[in-house]
Amino acid sequence: MTKLDEREIIHRIWYFRDKAKISGRDLSLTLGKSENYIKKLECHDFGLTTKMLCEILDALHITPEQFFSPDYQNYDMNNELSQIIDGIPAPEREALLKYLRIVYHLDQNQELRVVSINSRK
Numbered sequence: 001m002t003k004l005d006e007r008e009i010i011h012r013i014w015y016f017r018d019k020a021k022i023s024g025r026d027l028s029l030t031l032g033k034s035e036n037y038i039k040k041l042e043c044h045d046f047g048l049t050t051k052m053l054c055e056i057l058d059a060l061h062i063t064p065e066q067f068f069s070p071d072y073q074n075y076d077m078n079n080e081l082s083q084i085i086d087g088i089p090a091p092e093r094e095a096l097l098k099y100l101r102i103v104y105h106l107d108q109n110q111e112l113r114v115v116s117i118n119s120r121k
């Protein structure tokens with residue numbers, strides 16, 4: 001798992017705020033802070049406490065799992081895919097896995113192998 005620094009955490013707050021179409025002013029006021037609070041936070045004028053991060057996530061209706069996900073920008077899609085796959089019976093999941101390994105040239109460790117066009121001859 002990638003270690004998140006403060007800049008990445010602030011970037012993710014901005015990302016989810018922008019995705020929710022909530023202005024920094026509105027989020028600041030929702031949190032009971034001055035109207036420039038989020039703007040100053042996003043400009044790195046001061047640090048962020050764990051308590052305030054939790055309040056921001058609640059205000060944005062974001063779970064910690066979603067916020068800290070390595071692939072946070074595709075979290076909803078990945079979650080939906082996971083739910084669909086969970087509903088497929090085991091034999092069909094195995095067939096799907098084999099198919100995906102073939103189509104995307106995955107090895108047993110789920111790593112994408114680079115296959116050049118010339119190597120297919």
